[in-house]
Amino acid sequence: MHAPQPDIPKLQFLKLGGSLITDKKQPGKARFEVINRLAEEVAQARVADPDLKLILGHGSGSFGHVPAEKYGTRRGVSTPKEWEGFAEVWLQAATLNHLVMAALHAAGLPAMAFPASAGAAAEDGESVAWDIAPLVAALENGLLPVVYGDVAFDRVRGGTILSTEDIFEHLARELSPHRILLAGLEAGVWADYPQRSQLLPELTPGTLKQRSPSLEEAAGSDVTGGMVSKTQQMLRLVQELPNLEVLIFSGEPEGAVREVLGGKTHGTRLHAD
Numbered sequence: 001m002h003a004p005q006p007d008i009p010k011l012q013f014l015k016l017g018g019s020l021i022t023d024k025k026q027p028g029k030a031r032f033e034v035i036n037r038l039a040e041e042v043a044q045a046r047v048a049d050p051d052l053k054l055i056l057g058h059g060s061g062s063f064g065h066v067p068a069e070k071y072g073t074r075r076g077v078s079t080p081k082e083w084e085g086f087a088e089v090w091l092q093a094a095t096l097n098h099l100v101m102a103a104l105h106a107a108g109l110p111a112m113a114f115p116a117s118a119g120a121a122a123e124d125g126e127s128v129a130w131d132i133a134p135l136v137a138a139l140e141n142g143l144l145p146v147v148y149g150d151v152a153f154d155r156v157r158g159g160t161i162l163s164t165e166d167i168f169e170h171l172a173r174e175l176s177p178h179r180i181l182l183a184g185l186e187a188g189v190w191a192d193y194p195q196r197s198q199l200l201p202e203l204t205p206g207t208l209k210q211r212s213p214s215l216e217e218a219a220g221s222d223v224t225g226g227m228v229s230k231t232q233q234m235l236r237l238v239q240e241l242p243n244l245e246v247l248i249f250s251g252e253p254e255g256a257v258r259e260v261l262g263g264k265t266h267g268t269r270l271h272a273d
Helices: 032-048 061-071 080-106 133-140 164-175 205-214 227-240 256-261
Strands: 011-016 053-058 111-113 121-123 126-129 144-148 150-154 158-162 179-184 245-250 268-270
Touching (some): 011 164, 032 053, 032 080, 053 133, 053 164, 061 080, 080 111, 080 144, 080 150, 080 158, 121 150, 126 164, 144 164, 164 179, 205 227, 227 245, 227 268
Parallel strands (some): 053 144, 179 245
Antiparallel strands (some): 121 126, 150 158, 245 268
16 A cells, blocks of 8 residues: 655756766776766755755666676576576666765755665566655755666566666656656657667657657667667656656757756657547
């Protein structure tokens, strides 16, 4: 039985994509200048709007995805070698999280990490149980909860990986945010990737059916799915939670993340039909 949902007005989820904060073509290479700038932009948005309630997430980029692909961790874990890989993915994801947390604190943000590997239970690749009371307590007391793409123990697969979008999906059902903001390298969802001449300003579950044949995967190693699967997942979520708005946009231009947290719309807007 679920506890009553807390009423957290103006709640937003923001993901800093792995492609944005790491060089996804070079294993274990963080983009420190970008991470530091994004941390400053989040801090500025909180100063501009003291009532802003935010859960921050980030991808694992070239840290977690490389060993995850090597060991097939997303698909399941059973052999001793695969469990070694599971631990390696955990270490790499946590290493990047440590770098992100250091930047957030340097920007004056009271950030606390809530790794899925320590609390979430998965079933066949989906998060099905997680006691989020500590995360909610942090949020209600003015702290900045941080989640990230991480390994999780799985009742069917033994072990798996939960992407930041998977974690956001679970948290959205519990907390009903009014916006989910996915900041990556791409300006949004392109109708003609990789040519990138036609950006889609909005998508709904209905229009995706017309567009999906032309949508292509983004570049780089991404074992948790590229742009197509991310878009499909978020459109399923807005259909389930019709008051939710999702933005897929680029965090590369200076100020974009700060502006979006302040209520502006960049990139592609996903909403219910």
